[in-house]
Each structure stands twice: as C-alpha cells, then as structure tokens.
Amino acid sequence: MNDNMLALENHLCFAVYAASHAFTKAYKPLLAELGVTYPQYLVMLVLWEKRVATVTEIGGALGLDTGTLSPLLKRLEKTGFIRRERSKEDERQVSIQLTPSGLAKREVGTRIGAAIGNATGCGLDSLGQLLQTMKTLRHNLEEA
Amino acid sequence: MNDNMLALENHLCFAVYAASHAFTKAYKPLLAELGVTYPQYLVMLVLWEKRVATVTEIGGALGLDTGTLSPLLKRLEKTGFIRRERSKEDERQVSIQLTPSGLAKREVGTRIGAAIGNATGCGLDSLGQLLQTMKTLRHNLEEA
DNA sequence: TAAAATTATATTGTGCACAACATAAATTGG
DNA sequence: CCAATTTATGTTGTGCACAATATAATTTTA
Numbered sequence: 001m002n003d004n005m006l007a008l009e010n011h012l013c014f015a016v017y018a019a020s021h022a023f024t025k026a027y028k029p030l031l032a033e034l035g036v037t038y039p040q041y042l043v044m045l046v047l048w049e050k051r052v053a054t055v056t057e058i059g060g061a062l063g064l065d066t067g068t069l070s071p072l073l074k075r076l077e078k079t080g081f082i083r084r085e086r087s088k089e090d091e092r093q094v095s096i097q098l099t100p101s102g103l104a105k106r107e108v109g110t111r112i113g114a115a116i117g118n119a120t121g122c123g124l125d126s127l128g129q130l131l132q133t134m135k136t137l138r139h140n141l142e143e144a
Numbered sequence: 145m146n147d148n149m150l151a152l153e154n155h156l157c158f159a160v161y162a163a164s165h166a167f168t169k170a171y172k173p174l175l176a177e178l179g180v181t182y183p184q185y186l187v188m189l190v191l192w193e194k195r196v197a198t199v200t201e202i203g204g205a206l207g208l209d210t211g212t213l214s215p216l217l218k219r220l221e222k223t224g225f226i227r228r229e230r231s232k233e234d235e236r237q238v239s240i241q242l243t244p245s246g247l248a249k250r251e252v253g254t255r256i257g258a259a260i261g262n263a264t265g266c267g268l269d270s271l272g273q274l275l276q277t278m279k280t281l282r283h284n285l286e287e288a
Numbered sequence: 289t290a291a292a293a294t295t296a297t298a299t300t301g302t303g304c305a306c307a308a309c310a311t312a313a314a315t316t317g318g
Numbered sequence: 319c320c321a322a323t324t325t326a327t328g329t330t331g332t333g334c335a336c337a338a339t340a341t342a343a344t345t346t347t348a
Contacts, residue, residue: 005254005257005258006189006192006193006250006253006254006257007189007193008186008189008190008193008205008206010275011189011257012261012264012266012271012274012275012278013167013171013260014186014189014206015275015278015279015282016160016163016164016167016278017164017167017168017186018206018207018278018282019160019164019278019281019282019285020160020161020163020164021207021305022281022282022285022286023157023160023161023285024161024305025285025286025306026285026286026288027157028306037333037334038334039333039334039335040333042152042158042161045150045151045152045155045158046152048150049150049151049152054296054297055296055297055298056295056296056297061152062152062158063162063165064334064335064336065335065336065337066296066297066298066299067298067299067300067335067336067337067338068334068335068336069297070297070298070299071298071299071333071334072333072334075333086297090295090296090343090344091296091342091343091344092295092296092297092342092343092344093295093296093297093343094296094297106150109150110149110150113149113150113155114149116157117156118288119284119285119288120156120281120284120285121280121281121284121287121288122156122281122284127156130156130277130281131154131156131159133274134156134159134160134162134163135159136265137163137166137264137265137266137274138159138162138163138166140263140264140265140266141163141166141167141169141170141263141264142166142169142170143265144170144262144263144265165335168335169336172336181302181303181304182304183303183304183305184303198326198327199326199327199328200325200326200327208304208305208306209305209306209307210326210327210328210329211305211306211307211308211328211329211330212304212305212306213327214327214328214329215303215304215328215329216303216304219303230327234313234314234325234326235312235313235314235326236312236313236314236325236326236327237313237325237326237327238326238327289348290347290348291346291347291348292345292346292347292348293344293345293346293347294343294344294345294346295342295343295344295345296341296342296343296344297340297341297342297343298339298340298341298342299338299339299340299341300337300338300339300340301336301337301338301339302335302336302337303334303335303336304333304334304335305332305333305334305335306331306332306333307330307331307332308329308330308331309328309329309330309331310327310328310329310330311326311327311328311329312325312326312327312328313324313325313326313327314323314324314325314326315322315323315324315325316321316322316323316324317320317321317322317323318319318320318321318322
C-alpha cells in the first residue's frame with residue numbers, strides 16, 4: 001500500500017534470512033571445537049539419526065543437491081567422521097556411514113544443540129510452537 | 145534429554161535455515177525478470193529507501209561485510225541499477241547511488257514483495273507478529 | 289536382448305558469505 | 319606537525335548453494 005511495505009525492516013524474508021545467519025554465527029565457535037561447519041553439522045545430525053544413508057537421502061532430508069553435498073561429504077571424509085563407499089548392489093549409489101570417530105561425537109553434538117536452544121532465549125514450549133510455524137512457512141512457500 | 149533432542153526435525157535452527165532457502169527459491173523466478181539475485185534485491189531495498197548510501201551503511205543494514213558486498217555491488221553496477229563513486233570529501237568511502245534505471249524498478253520491487261507476502265500464506269497481522277518474533281530471535285542469538 | 293529412459297552421483301560455473309589480510313585516507317596524541 | 323591509530327574499502331582463500339551438464343549404472347520397453 002504505502003512506502004512502509006517496501007522498507008527492509010518490514011520484510012519477513014529478510015528477518016528470516018538474518019535469523020538464519022545469526023544461528024550460523026552462534027554455532028560457529030561451538031562447532032569449531034568439533035571441527036565441522038554448520039552445514040556439515042546438519043549432515044552429522046542426519047547420520048547420528050540414521051547411521052547410514054545415501055547421498056540422495058541426505059539431500060532429501062536437508063533440501064540440498066549433489067552439487068553441494070558431493071564436495072561437503074568429501075571434506076567430512078577427510079576429517080574422518082564419515083566413510084564414502086560405493087554400494088555393491090547398485091553401483092550408482094554411494095553409501096555414507098559414520099566412522100567410530102564420527103559416532104563418538106554424538107554426545108558433543110547433543111550438548112551443542114542444547115546450548116544454542118538456550119541462546120534463543122525462547123522457552124521450551126514457545127520454541128516448539130515457533131518450530132511448527134517455520135515448518136508451515138517453508139511448506140507454504142514451496143507450494144506456491 | 146532423550147534422542148528426540150538430537151533429531152533434525154526438532155532443530156529450530158534447521159527450520160529457519162530451510163525457510164530462508166524456501167524464500168530465496170520463491171523469489172528467484174520473480175527476481176530473474178528484474179535481473180537481480182536475492183541478496184542484490186536486499187541491497188536494492190536499502191537503496192529504494194535511502195537513495196544513496198556508503199558501503200558500510202548497506203553492510204550495517206543487511207549484516208553483510210565488505211568481502212560480500214564489494215563484488216556484489218560491482219555486479220549491480222554492471223547491471224546498470226547503481227553507480228559507485230568515491231566520495232570527494234572523504235576518499236575512503238564509496239558512495240553507492242541508484243541510477244534512474246535502478247529507481248525505475250521500485251514499483252516492480254513493491255509488486256514482488258507483495259506477491260511473496262501472499263505466498264507465505266500468513267494473514268497480515270500474524271505476519272507482523274512473526275516478523276517481530278524473528279527479530280527478537282536474531283537479537284537474542286547475537287547477544288549470546 | 290538391444291535401445292531408450294530413468295536414476296544416482298559427480299563436475300563446472302556463478303554467486304553469496306565470511307575470515308584474514310592489505311591499503312590508503314582521515315583522525316588523534318604527543 | 320608528525321607518528322600512531324582508526325576508519326572505509328578492497329582482495330584472497332575456503333566453503334556453501336544451485337543450475338546445467340556429464341557420466342555411468344540400472345530399469346523399462348519394444
């Protein structure tokens with residue numbers, strides 16, 4: 001309607017974009033100890049849950065394509081947290097699995113996640129509600 | 145506490161990260177017509193508001209550093225929407241200003257913002273409330 | 289079963305995003 | 319006024335993120 005609609009401060013898209021960056025920055029010093037970046041931490045979350053996954057499965061969980069994941073997974077392999085092994089049954093797919101070293105970092109990951117949860121300053125229930133709101137927002141945007 | 149805390153689906157950080165990507169993807173086809181990327185659109189929002197700004201001012205508004213902005217602004221200059229001119233009074237700073245061509249895209253920008261606002265599927269008031277929540281979240285994360 | 293289509297991953301190119309470092313102009317303190 | 323510091327911007331290197339394309343293995347179909 002008026003000029004206010006154009007103002008940066010009234011754009012939800014920017015508020016979400018800025019909050020996402022704020023999360024990445026908040027995680028950074030904690031993840032540095034672990035030796036991974038934030039997107040690498042997301043991959044670790046998937047693997048701590050599933051233990052083994054194909055590249056496609058990880059991409060589906062995180063919404064990332066192979067152009068992003070291929071080099072990222074090679075870096076995680078170099079760090080020693082995962083192994084990449086071409087499947088025997090179907091040689092098109094690569095099986096990504098935790099190494100003992102990667103599995104051992106699970107507890108550290110849990111601590112880091114909890115620490116950031118605190119840093120949001122949201123109570124546990126309002127945090128759960130916000131989680132649901134963001135999922136709905138994402139879903140609506142992907143529909144349209 | 146239990147395993148659920150480690151699950152990807154319970155991480156607010158990931159929900160925000162995914163929503164931010166969803167915004168970028170939703171904007172992409174609309175911005176392609178305009179000939180800019182999503183971060184470039186954010187810079188244009190700042191300039192549509194202020195008309196002229198230094199690199200530092202734009203960085204402050206968007207939370208981006210010069211390593212990101214320097215090349216981005218050169219691309220916007222090549223597109224023809226802005227001019228970069230070293231200030232006469234203080235030769236350390238570069239004045240970024242809209243060209244007539246860049247100013248003329250203001251109406252298109254307003255339409256695009258409104259279109260995405262609709263795509264969120266949020267009513268105007270719940271959208272305003274969510275905006276405030278995300279600002280608070282960002283602020284809390286930057287404090288901690 | 290041989291050709292066509294599909295599936296899974298990898299590669300290349302462009303554009304963010306930031307840390308670390310570099311440079312040059314302005315400001316300040318002695 | 320001159321040296322030291324601060325300020326504003328730029329450059330380099332690493333790591334996402336995705337589109338477009340490539341490759342190779344499987345599956346389908348004729």
